Amino acid sequence: MAALAWLLIPLVAAVGAGLWAMWANRTRRTGDGPELAGYEKFRAAMEKQGAGLPAPEEPAESA
Template identity: 60%
Template sequence: MSALVWLLIPVAAAVVALLWGTWAARNRKAGDISELAGYARFREAMERSDSGTGVS
């Protein structure tokens, strides 16, 4: 019985590694458009703001 437990440990680790690898390699392009739009708004806001320090 203890040999079976020792066999299950690497099998469980392999399953966890497989799940993590699948999750890490997922397609994340769905949110890029909104993130890029948010970054463009951030850049525009930074260009508009003037801190008054005279340093450009």
């Protein structure tokens, strides 16, 4: 019975290593997706909001 327990240790380790390898090799999602679209909406709103404001004045140069 003790020999069987010693054989189960490498078997459990091999199964664990296989599961970890499958998780490490998973297909990851790439691309910007909805985050980029939200940023574009935010930028457009900020540009639209700033259109009615006067331009900042340049500081006068001291001669």
